[in-house]
Amino acid sequence: MGKRFSRTLPVAHTLMGSLLAGASFTAVAQGQTMSAEALDWQPWGEEEAANQLCRGRYVMPSYRLPAEDNPETVSLEAREVDYAADGEALLRGDVVLRRGNEEVEAERIFLPADRQQVDAEGNIAIRDGRALVRGEQAMLRLNEDRATLGDSHYVLYEQHLRGQASQLEQTGEGEYRLQDASFTTCDPGTNSWQLVSSDIRLNQAEGFGTARHARLQVKDVPVFYWPWLRFPIDDRRHTGLLSPSIGFSSDGFDYAQPFYWNIAANHDATITPRWMSDHGLLMNGEYRYLFEESSGIVEGGYLNSDDGGSGGGENRFEGDDRWYVDARHAGRVNERSNYRLRYGAASDGRYFDDFGGEFGESDRASMERLAQVDYRGQRWQLDARAQGFQRLEDPLSDSDKPFYQLPSLSANANWQFDNGLYTQWRSNATYFWRDVDERRVPEREAATGSRLHLMPAVGWRFERPWGYLEPRTELWNTAYELDYGERDTQRSDSPSRSVALTSIDSGLVFERELALGGRDYRQTLEPRLNYAYVPRTDQSELPDFDSRERAFSWDQLWSAQRFSGTDRVGDLNRLSYGVQSRLLEDASGRDRLSFGVGQSVYFDDRRIDSEGDADTLPDRPEDNPSVNPESRYQATRDRSPLVTRLDWEINDRWSSGAEWLYDDHRERTERSSVDVGYRHPEGHVVNLGYRWEIEGFDPGVLPGDDGFRDYNREEWDLSFAWKASTNIDLIGRYLHDQTNERSLEQLAGVQWNNCCYGLQLVWREWVDDNDTAPIDDDFNDRGLFLRFVFRGLGGVGQDADSYFEQTIPGYRPTAL
Incomplete structure (x- = not known):
């Protein structure tokens, strides 16, 4: 029966916690292998294994000694204890030493009289709940941050990592050195890969490690060599090379090697040289920053003298310098106000088709330029911005170039009353500009200038569980001050328009309980009627800055607005009718089935199109091939x-x-x-x-x-x-x-x-x-x-x- 005793010693944090605590370094080594059981490996059970990537996991066994009330107390247990007259102690036979969360097992432990050092031998195991270290010899200096283990194996439980080292040494507070070491995340007995190094140093305080003469081995065959390698051992960011990117396509070979620069805790940058066999060397960069109430990112790329590429766009930009830049900044003025800044530009409309996106896919259709500040009050919402876009197409006609808003000022407000009455105010003042030849675009798109739009609205919503009724009227008042530049035109340079949009929306809701397939449902039947009237108002003198006629859909059945934007208000005199039925699962309230059918009946032609002429219908496609082939029919049906x-x-x-x-x-x-x-x-x-x-x-x-x-x-x-x-x-x-x-x-x-x-x-x-x-x-x-x-x-x-x-x-x- 082993003797057990406890006493308080002046021990520094030198056991396992000081040895490898916090290290997220992933490793396995050379030399003698160790059984999975000795590495605290537990295979999954049959039911668990089916859903796991790994065959098992590393689990620390229960502590052999109970915890003491004072975490600084050292508890010891051994089969035999020999004391010398000068105070030296030798513990033999299944020795266990515990201090706080750290526990040491060994065959023999020698304690000198001054208790400044622990020498352990034979089947050593050091655990702290996060890691395991095994070895045959260990020296721990209790009042210094120094320790040395020979022929060690180590495991990091959470990181699923194991490794070996011929010597593991603690050289200072939070600093460690591993000689002839290796590591891997593969399961015990399966070394599909491992990283081997003659000298690994870990700095826990700084959060990084270095390795000299590091070799990546796959199935014990060296495949890559680093003379010197720096890597992180925790979640902190560190300067160094990141994983490269390699691609092969019909365009050729593509290799990118990112380099990460950790400038400060709130600043970093990534520099990525990218070599493409059919284009040349592209230099990409990204800089990020974060402050207490603002943040931003600046990114860009530059290619000096494109080699021409390959495929369908071959030689289109041969010899051209190609580039892009995108800078974004966002911040907070106060709790109700934010601001955003952005500037984006590219050398050509095909830049991201050739160089951007994953797997040849580019999702950038434009580059935004923006300066914006807003205010969100309980009643009023204000917005001021200057905004524009570079459309990414090549070729890009003048007509397809978007307008800049320099600036655009908006003020919106809502008032809601207890009796269902509500009023709204929408207003916007914008100056529109773009750099085009006014003589080469349609006349309605040739002008630049200012637009003032004021839209008061009033409505009343009567709502009950069985249905609702909502009449609503909006008054669109729009005025312009225009400049047609060198374009000869008979149009007014100060046109205006006032038109009312009136609608009445109504619906009923019928419900019944329904049992289907052993489940309880609630079925609804919801008929709906919506009448909208917008008088025909001539808008042929008005420019077209931002309007587009909408495609028909379920939502358009119930909308009085045929156009998006503000420059066009489509005439409309129609009644929409429809019915929707839903099947709701009572247990969860989830819609299991929703079915709807509806149609609109028109009482007059819709003459207003993008030209804004109230007196004519769209041309027939056989007479004018430049018009939409369906526009005439859509206007007269x-x-x-x-x-x-x-x-x-x-x-x-x-x-x-x-x-x-x-x-x-x-x-x-x-x-x-x-x-x-x-x-x-x-x-x-x-x-x-x-x-x-x-x-x-x-x-x-x-x-x-x-x-x-x-x-x-x-x-x-x-x-x-x-x-x-x-x-x-x-x-x-x-x-x-x-x-x-x-x-x-x-x-x-x-x-x-x-x-x-x-x-x-x-x-x-x-x-x-x-x-x-x-x-x-x-x-x-x-x-x-x-x-x-x-x-x-x-x-x-x-x-x-x-x-x-x-x-x-x-x-x-x-x-x-």
């Missing part, structure tokens, strides 16, 4: 398409949605879409979509615009992500243009994950529309993209997770 929509949550895994716009006069479908989605609790995702749209359906898009298609658009979209196992994800997408019998995008990929390493391999082929409407100059591009990650060390390749989530709705990739 006596009823809208029949709009039907469906949202159905079939069960917890299957859902579907559909929209159908059917012209019952011409007996044809104008637009339709069907979506079916599958979501499995284990992460499987399948999406199937179908789209149909007649040529010219969107009245705001004209022939010649990049978004116009001179054919009926019919597309199929299939995407999936299937978790074949805990370790393997299979992903794919196929987008098909049925009209032109071509593939718009094909994607196939596999992702392999375990707790040791991760692999992502994706092939993608897609159509680049060359920023033009005709499909004759479209061209295909393709690429093979690889990402490889060593857990705890980093990886190589592009991070594709955000792209996959966008392309395959519902998919959440396992993080590499």
Whole structure:
């Protein structure tokens, strides 16, 4: 029976907590292997293993000695204890020493008379709840931050990391040195990779480590060598190289090597040289800063003398310097007021098509320039801004260049009364400008100048559980001061317009209890009537700064505004009627099924279009090929398409949605879409979509615009992500243009994950529309993209997770 005693000693924090506490360094080593059990490894049970990337986990066993009331007290237990006359002590046979959360096990421990040092030998194990160190010999200086262990193995529990070192030495407070050391995150007995170094130094106070003559070994075969390597050992940011990115595509080879610069706690920068075999060397940079009440980011890129590229855009910018800059700053003035600043610019409209985005995909359509401050009060909301955009298209016609607002001032307010009456005030003053040749754009777009818009509104909403009634009137008062520059025109330079938009919206709600399939539901039947009247007001003298006619939809059934923006108010005299039914699950209140059908009846033609002429109808397409082919019919039809929509949550895994716009006069479908989605609790995702749209359906898009298609658009979209196992994800997408019998995008990929390493391999082929409407100059591009990650060390390749989530709705990739 071992003897047990406790006493207080003047011990510094030198045991395991001082030895490796806080180190997040991921490691395994050379030399003699150690059994998984000796490394505190516990395999998962059969039920748990099915959902785990790793075969098990590291778990510290229970303390062998109970905790003392005073955490500075050292508890000892041994089979034999020998005392010398001068106070020296030798403990033998399964010795256990505990102080606070730190516990040491050894076959023998020698304590000198001054108690300043502990010498341990034989099967040493040091644990502190976060880490384990094993070795055969150890020397711990109790009043100094110094310790030395020979032939050590170590484990970091939370980081799932293990390693070896021929000698592990604590050289000072929070400073450690490991000689002939290695580490890995692979499970015990599986060294798929490991990092080996002759000399590793850890600085806990600074939060980083260094390694000399470091070698990355895969299956014991060296594949990479660093003469000197610096790495983080905690969550603090540190200056150094980040994981490179490598890509292969039909354009050639692409390699980027980021360098991170930790300037200060609230400042950092990333500098990324990127070499592309078909373009040359592109230098990218990003600078970030954070203050107490403001933050910002400045990013940019520069390529000196483009080599010309390849594919459909080959040689377009050969010899040109290409660049972009995007600077953003946002801050707080006070609790009710914020401000934003932004300036973005690019050398050309194809910059991000050639260099930006993941897997050749660019989601930037414009570069914003903005200076804005706002105020949000309980009643008033104020906004002042100067704003503009560089549209990223090449070629870009003058007509497609957006207007700058220099400045734009808005003041809005709301008043709500207890009897349901409410009033609103909307006002805006803006000066519009753009740099174009006024003689080369449509006359309505040729002017620059100021616009003052005042819109008071009054309404009354009567609402009860069984229904509602809401009459509303808005008065749009708009005045301009214009300059047509060198454009000869007969238009007034001070036009104005006043027009009232009146609507009456009403609806009823009927409910009943319903039992289906053993479940209780609440079914609603909600008929709705909406009348809107907007008198025909000539607006042919007015410019067109920001208006666009909206495409018809379910929401347009109930809206009095046919145009977005302020410069056009479409004449309207119509009655919309419809009915919606919902199936609500009583237990949760969730909509299981929502079905609606509606239509509008017009009592007059809609003469106001983008030209604003109240006396004429749009030209027939056979007489004027530059007009939207559907505009004449849309303006003269006596009823809208029949709009039907469906949202159905079939069960917890299957859902579907559909929209159908059917012209019952011409007996044809104008637009339709069907979506079916599958979501499995284990992460499987399948999406199937179908789209149909007649040529010219969107009245705001004209022939010649990049978004116009001179054919009926019919597309199929299939995407999936299937978790074949805990370790393997299979992903794919196929987008098909049925009209032109071509593939718009094909994607196939596999992702392999375990707790040791991760692999992502994706092939993608897609159509680049060359920023033009005709499909004759479209061209295909393709690429093979690889990402490889060593857990705890980093990886190589592009991070594709955000792209996959966008392309395959519902998919959440396992993080590499």
